[in-house]
Amino acid sequence: MNVELLAQLLVNGLISGSFYALVGLSWGLIFATTKIFHFSHAFTFAAAGYGFTLAATAGLPLPVSAGVAGLVGLGFGLTQERWLYRPLRRASASQLNIFLASLGFLFAGQSLLQIVFGPSARRLPGFTEIGVSLGPVAFTHLDAITLAEAAGLSVLTLTVLYKSRPGRAIRGVASNPELARAVGINDDAVFSLVFAIGSLLVGLASVPYVLRNAATPTMGIGPVLGGFIGVFLGGIGSYGGMLAGGLILGLAENLGGLFLPGSWQPVIAFVLLFLMLLTRPAGLFGQATR
Amino acid sequence: MEFWVHVLNTVLIFTMLGLSLNLVLGFSGLASMAHAAFFGLGAYSAALLSSRLGWPFPIDLAAAMLITAVAAAVAALPALRVRGEYVILLTLALQMLAYGLMLSWVELTGGRTGLPGIPRPVFFGWKLVTPLDFLPLTAISAALTFLVCQRIANSPYGRVLKALREDETATLALGKNVVGFRVSIFAVSGGLAAAAGALFAHYHAFINPFSFSLDQSIFLIAIVTLGGTGNLLGTVVGASLFVGIPELLRFLHLQQDIVAPFRNLIFGLMLVAFMRFRPQGIIPEYSGLGRKGRAAGSRVSPLGNLVRAGGKNLVAMGLSKRFGGIQAVKGVDLELHPGEVVALVGPNGAGKTTIFNLLTGFLKPDSGRVYLNGEDISALPAWQRARRGLVRTFQDVRIFQRMTVLDNVLVAIPEQCGESLFNLFFRPKRVATDEVEARLLALNYLEFVGLKAETNVLAESLSYGEQKLLALARAMAVGPAVVLLDEPTAGLDPQWVTRLLELVGRLRATGCAIGLVEHNLEVLRAVADRAYFLEAGQVVAAGRPDELIKDPRLSEIYFGL
Numbered sequence: 102m103n104v105e106l107l108a109q110l111l112v113n114g115l116i117s118g119s120f121y122a123l124v125g126l127s128w129g130l131i132f133a134t135t136k137i138f139h140f141s142h143a144f145t146f147a148a149a150g151y152g153f154t155l156a157a158t159a160g161l162p163l164p165v166s167a168g169v170a171g172l173v174g175l176g177f178g179l180t181q182e183r184w185l186y187r188p189l190r191r192a193s194a195s196q197l198n199i200f201l202a203s204l205g206f207l208f209a210g211q212s213l214l215q216i217v218f219g220p221s222a223r224r225l226p227g228f229t230e231i232g233v234s235l236g237p238v239a240f241t242h243l244d245a246i247t248l249a250e251a252a253g254l255s256v257l258t259l260t261v262l263y264k265s266r267p268g269r270a271i272r273g274v275a276s277n278p279e280l281a282r283a284v285g286i287n288d289d290a291v292f293s294l295v296f297a298i299g300s301l302l303v304g305l306a307s308v309p310y311v312l313r314n315a316a317t318p319t320m321g322i323g324p325v326l327g328g329f330i331g332v333f334l335g336g337i338g339s340y341g342g343m344l345a346g347g348l349i350l351g352l353a354e355n356l357g358g359l360f361l362p363g364s365w366q367p368v369i370a371f372v373l374l375f376l377m378l379l380t381r382p383a384g385l386f387g388q389a390t391r
Numbered sequence: 392m393e394f395w396v397h398v399l400n401t402v403l404i405f406t407m408l409g410l411s412l413n414l415v416l417g418f419s420g421l422a423s424m425a426h427a428a429f430f431g432l433g434a435y436s437a438a439l440l441s442s443r444l445g446w447p448f449p450i451d452l453a454a455a456m457l458i459t460a461v462a463a464a465v466a467a468l469p470a471l472r473v474r475g476e477y478v479i480l481l482t483l484a485l486q487m488l489a490y491g492l493m494l495s496w497v498e499l500t501g502g503r504t505g506l507p508g509i510p511r512p513v514f515f516g517w518k519l520v521t522p523l524d525f526l527p528l529t530a531i532s533a534a535l536t537f538l539v540c541q542r543i544a545n546s547p548y549g550r551v552l553k554a555l556r557e558d559e560t561a562t563l564a565l566g567k568n569v570v571g572f573r574v575s576i577f578a579v580s581g582g583l584a585a586a587a588g589a590l591f592a593h594y595h596a597f598i599n600p601f602s603f604s605l606d607q608s609i610f611l612i613a614i615v616t617l618g619g620t621g622n623l624l625g626t627v628v629g630a631s632l633f634v635g636i637p638e639l640l641r642f643l644h645l646q647q648d649i650v651a652p653f654r655n656l657i658f659g660l661m662l663v664a665f666m667r668f669r670p671q672g673i674i675p676e677y678s679g680l681g682r683k684g685r686a687a688g689s690r691v692s693p694l695g696n697l698v699r700a701g702g703k704n705l706v707a708m709g710l711s712k713r714f715g716g717i718q719a720v721k722g723v724d725l726e727l728h729p730g731e732v733v734a735l736v737g738p739n740g741a742g743k744t745t746i747f748n749l750l751t752g753f754l755k756p757d758s759g760r761v762y763l764n765g766e767d768i769s770a771l772p773a774w775q776r777a778r779r780g781l782v783r784t785f786q787d788v789r790i791f792q793r794m795t796v797l798d799n800v801l802v803a804i805p806e807q808c809g810e811s812l813f814n815l816f817f818r819p820k821r822v823a824t825d826e827v828e829a830r831l832l833a834l835n836y837l838e839f840v841g842l843k844a845e846t847n848v849l850a851e852s853l854s855y856g857e858q859k860l861l862a863l864a865r866a867m868a869v870g871p872a873v874v875l876l877d878e879p880t881a882g883l884d885p886q887w888v889t890r891l892l893e894l895v896g897r898l899r900a901t902g903c904a905i906g907l908v909e910h911n912l913e914v915l916r917a918v919a920d921r922a923y924f925l926e927a928g929q930v931v932a933a934g935r936p937d938e939l940i941k942d943p944r945l946s947e948i949y950f951g952l
Contacts, residue, residue, distance in 0.1 A: 138476050188667055196475060197420055198666045201616055205662025208609050212656035220652075322605060326487055329480050364495035367488040374484055378469035378477060 105237040110355045112238045118351020119251035120306065122344040124328035125335075126255055127302035129343040130262075132332070134275040134295045137186055138200045142303060142328075143321030144210035145181070149174035149304030150316040151214060154223050167308045174304020175297055181206065182296035187289065207321075214318035222315035230313075247309040254302055255344055261298070262340060271295055327351075330374050336387020345386060349373075396522040398638045400594060403529040404587050405634040407536045409614045409626040411583035416612065417620030417676070418544055419576050420556030421475065423467075425482035426584055426611050428489035431603025432459045433585025434592040435493065435500060438509045441593070448512035452589040456582040463581025464574045471573040474559075486605050493600035505599025509592050525594050532590055536583055540623055542816070543579065547809035547826065550794075550802045552576055553621070557791035564751065564785070565803045565869055566777030575812055606655065613658045617665055619672030628673055633658065676793070677849060702729020702902040703764040703780055703872035710749050710759035712742075712928075719745045721928040723759070727873055727904040732895065732918050734909050734936065737925035738949055743908040744786060746925075747875050750906075751783045752776045763873070778805065780872030784862045784879065786908075792851035796842060799850050799861055800833040803868035836864040840894060856887035863894060874898065876907040880914050892918050912940055924948075 128142050152173030156166035185206055189199050230241040262268040273281040274291045282288060303325075310324060327350060335346025350370060357369040377384070412426045436455035440446040446454065470481035493500045500506065512519045512528070519525050543549050551572050554562045563569055592598050610633075618629025637654045665672065705727040712720040720742040727733050735743040748754040750761055752773035760769045768776050777783075791799050808814050808825035815822060837843045840860040845853065850861060859879060866874055879895070880888045888911075895918055899905055909915050915922060915936045922939050924932040926948050932939055939945055 138479055140479075185663065192667070194666060194670060197422060198670050200422055200479065201612065202663050202666035204609055204612060205659045205666065207659070208606075208613070208662065209656050209659025212652040212659060215652040216656065319606075323487075326483060330484060333477070333480055364491065367484070367491040371481075371484045371488045374481060375466070375469055378473065378481065382469070382473045382477070 106359070107356075108236075109238050110358055111352070112240055112244075114352035114355035115348070116240065116244045116248050116351070117355065118348035119248050119255075120309070120324065120347075121327040121331045121350050122347030123251040123254055123306045124303060124324045125331035125343050125347040126258060126328075126340065127299040127306065128325060128328050129332040129335075129337065129340070130258070130271070130302075131295050131299040133337050133340075134271055135186070135292050136196065138196070138203065139181075139186075139299075140200065140203045140325075141181060141185075141207035141210065142178075142299070143319075143325040144207045145174050145177045145300050146303050146307050146310075146321035146325060147211065147214060147316070147318060148177045150307040150311045150320055151218060151223070152304075153308050153311050154225060154316045157225055157228075167305060170308050170311075171301050171304040174307070175301040178296045178300020178303075179293060182293055187292075211318045211321075218316075218318070220318065222317045224315040225312060228312055243309060243312055247313075250305065250309060254305060258298065258302065259340060267291075267294055327370070330370055333384055334373065334377055336384020338383070338387040342384060342386025346384065349385075393522055394641075396526055398635060400522050400525055400529045401638055402631050402635045403533040404591050404594070405611075405614065406533050406627055406630040407587035407590075408584055408611055409618065409630045410533075410536050410540045410623060411580045411587070412611050413615045413620065413623060413626045414540055414543060414552075414576055414583075415580045416615050417622070417626075418549060418556065419552045419573065421471075421478045421573065421577075422612070423482045423577070423580070424479060424605070424608050424612075425463075425466075425486040425489070426580075427603045427605065427607035428486045429459050429463055429581040429584040430588045430591070430607070430611075431489060431493060431598075431600070432462060432581075433588025434598050434603070435506070435588075436585065437589035438506045438592040438598055439499070441510050442506065442508060448514075448593065452586060455589045456585045459585030459588075460578040460582035464578035467577045468574060471577065472570050483605075486608055490600060490604055493603060500600070503599065505597060506592075507597045509596045509598070511596065512593050519593075522594075529590060529594070532586065536586070537623060537627070539583070539816075543576075543812070544621075544623060546815050546822070547801070547807040547829070548572070548812060548815060550798055551810060553794055553798070554791050554802045557793055558789050560753070561785065561789040561791065562802075563753075563773045564777055564783055564789075565865070566774050566782075566805055567802075568774055579812065610655070610658065613662050617658075617661055617672055619674040619676065621676035622672070622674045622678075625672050625674035677795075701872060702904045704728055704762070705750065705781065705873045705904060705906070706762040707746075707750060708760050708762075710746065710761070711757045712745055712749055712754060713757055719928050720749065720756070723925075723928070723930055725923055725930065727906050729872075729902045729904050730899055731920040732899055732905045732907065734907050734915050734919040734922040735925060736909060736915060736922050736939070736949070740927075741925040742928040743925060744877055745928075747783060747877055747906075747908065751781060751875065777869060780870065781875075782866045782869045782871035782873070783875040784866050784877055786877040786881070788855075788858050788862050790850045790853075790858050790861050790865065792849070794850055795847050796837065796850050796853065796861060797830075797833055797846040800836050800864050800868045801829055803865045804829045804832060805870055833868060836868050839867070839897075840864040841890070856883050859883060859887070859891065860894075863891070867898065871903055873904040873906070876905065878908050878910065880909065880911055888914065912936075916940070 128139065131137065131139050149170040153166050153170035156169040157163060185202060186199065189202055230243045232239060232241050262272060270286050270291050271294060273286055274288065310320065328347065331347030331350045332343045334349055335342030350373065353373055354366045354369050357366065408426065408430055412423065415421050415423045433455040436458050437451045440451040440454055466485050467478065467481060470477040494502055519528060551562065551567050555569060555572060559569060614629040614633050615626055617633065619625025637650060640650055707723060707725050710720055710723040723746060735746060737743060745754065749756045752771060760767060762768065763779055763781055768779065807829055809822040834843060834846065837846060840863055842857060842860055842864065850858065853861060879891050883891065892914065895905060919936045921934065922936045923930050924939050924945050932942065932945055
């Protein structure tokens with residue numbers, strides 16, 4: 102076995118895994134609390150990506166443009182909670198129907214992006230990646246930013262969830278909605294809060310993605326699917342588990358490169374999910390609930 | 392002329408796709424995101440088998456159906472064992488995987504360029520080339536698909552699918568092998584989508600991956616949902632409107648890459664609007680049914696030969712169950728004998744419902760065993776225990792809301808011939824006679840609980856009391872040897888309580904063993920032969936109800952006096 106290749110693949114896996122972990126946490130936070138299979142999270146990601154591209158192309162400094170991405174994400178996330186999901190909840194729509202509405206919103210949103218910005222990829226002019234070598238492994242400063250952003254935001258989010266009052270309310274509603282309501286926690290407020298946090302996170306996560314790839318109308322599907330898989334690998338019951346699931350997915354996809362050509366990455370993700378559902382449907386860190 | 396026929400052919404192929412998806416999405420309530428992948432697997436299989444291996448037309452189509460049916464069932468299997476969102480997730484991953492392979496496995500699929508030169512079908516020397524040549528083929532295929540789907544939807548098998556969609560737990564409690572039904576409908580749905588794919592490949596003589604993308608899956612979901620889930624005509628209408636109209640727009644010589652995003656924008660918005668204002672779609676599943684029934688007033692009828700199984704002994708030994716830090720049930724022993732009514736009483740949280748769940752297999756005990764007539768059933772899943780005559784009702788009723796009252800009872804009748812897909816298509820006579828018998832039986836049960844006047848209304852329009860009676864009729868239709876009733880009288884008006892107690896008495900007279908969780912002491916005195924008193928997961932006393940009620944120690948626990 103080639104040790105240098107192994108080290109390189111581990112690093113690559115860590116980088117893409119941290120990205121999945123952040124996207125997964127941003128979605129899992131919403132899912133765990135609201136039980137909405139919020140597929141149009143992928144649209145929030147894409148909209149934020151375009152927001153970033155437009156801001157950066159207009160000449161704003163990259164950190165400011167990243168802030169714009171976060172705000173665009175937050176705005177679209179809250180809009181969906183308030184105008185898409187809340188009325189459906191009020192009408193006591195089934196889980197399946199809420200999912201179908203989410204799907205419709207994503208479909209419409211992606212088409213709108215395509216109509217307004219065209220189907221082709223929007224690249225950021227003048228951004229070049231700078232390579233860094235560390236012993237046997239090579240990566241770029243964008244890789245480092247991706248990893249640092251994911252790690253920083255994840256730690257921050259976990260801190261909010263476990264150390265702050267609103268964080269406790271979120272976890273309360275996630276683990277026992279009836280009890281949380283009984284002690285006077287307002288569902289709608291908590292739902293808005295998780296949509297705000299999750300959408301802000303996914304908006305920020307779109308930044309390194311756009312820098313690396315480019316903005317396209319359907320850019321959200323791949324990352325959000327990776328995030329979904331990470332969340333279910335880790336298990337819905339545990340936020341730390343969701344993060345771990347994303348890392349495992351990234352590492353597995355990259356280490357699979359030792360045996361399989363790169364185009365087989367989706368096969369690895371599917372097989373991992375398949376085996377996990379077969380053997381441990383509650384996820385690696387989740388507990389079977391009552 | 393040729394153009395119009397082409398539009399018609401396209402509509403017919405998408406009708407086949409929509410119908411096959413409706414079986415899964417509409418009738419079974421499973422959101423499959425991989426339908427375009429099944430469509431594509433069928434298309435690529437037929438294309439490769441006919442162009443590379445030279446297989447003649449209907450043979451390659453049959454093979455494509457078989458390949459896709461197996462692939463669909465196997466790939467979705469782990470998700471079908473668990474819950475709804477896992478089906479979304481796994482089929483989504485499958486869709487992305489299939490699309491990725493179509494693009495990247497160039498030696499086999501031709502990648503982006505696709506597969507050109509797919510041979511035209513030849514029938515007895517007649518080669519199908521123009522759209523008009525194809526029209527009889529597509530029309531017959533679509534009609535056949537419709538008939539197959541209709542046969543499935545209106546059968547005992549389809550009834551179980553709907554029950555599953557409405558309430559998986561309640562369906563398990565009726566002794567249905569939930570996973571088997573889900574896997575088989577996924578296979579059928581995948582196979583039919585593959586037939587559409589094979590036709591599509593031969594019709595265009597060329598395929599590339601872009602017809603089989605996630606967008607296509609979403610588009611198919613939109614057709615079915617907007618047309619009306621659970622209604623096959625709705626799908627025909629949906630496909631005609633939503634495939635036909637955009638295809639006609641080609642007539643205006645608009646560029647397709649401009650039309651497509653506008654089309655998708657409109658469908659996306661329509662999907663959102665329909666979910667909000669008309670979730671049942673253009674043609675709802677139940678359009679001709681009365682919704683409001685009058686109050687059930689008919690007299691209770693004699694039970695006659697309704698209950699087929701004799702009673703059985705149910706014995707539990709040392710049952711224990713822990714939830715996190717809470718010992719919900721601890722070392723419980725209990726027995727139920729044929730022809731007696733045994734009550735579990737005790738304060739809230741004493742573990743009564745948990746004991747029911749342990750006995751019926753909806754929870755696994757940490758320790759302890761359960762025996763039914765001496766047979767150790769501790770390792771059996773819930774549906775197999777129900778098959779052996781251990782039947783339960785639920786505290787929260789769990790009737791199948793969007794099914795008729797009659798179907799609620801019909802679905803519970805065990806071992807119906809028409810629950811097998813094979814019988815449905817190869818033994819239609821037996822299925823038909825079996826169904827007539829089942830109907831008579833179901834009507835008898837409904838008459839027994841006094842709901843015969845409501846047979847054709849949707850269960851959701853019944854009053855709460857009527858729903859409880861329906862749940863009892865449904866449990867009886869399983870043919871119980873032991874029946875466990877979880878708070879049968881809770882929340883009922885006194886008139887309904889009297890009615891239910893009368894029914895329980897009649898059920899006991901047939902030799903059935905009856906267990907019930909009950910809070911009402913009057914009810915207890917009136918109907919129970921014995922009672923177990925539980926506190927904090929343990930049996931603290933057992934005996935005749937009037938003795939227990941007199942015991943000052945127990946009334947202190949119960950009433951906090």
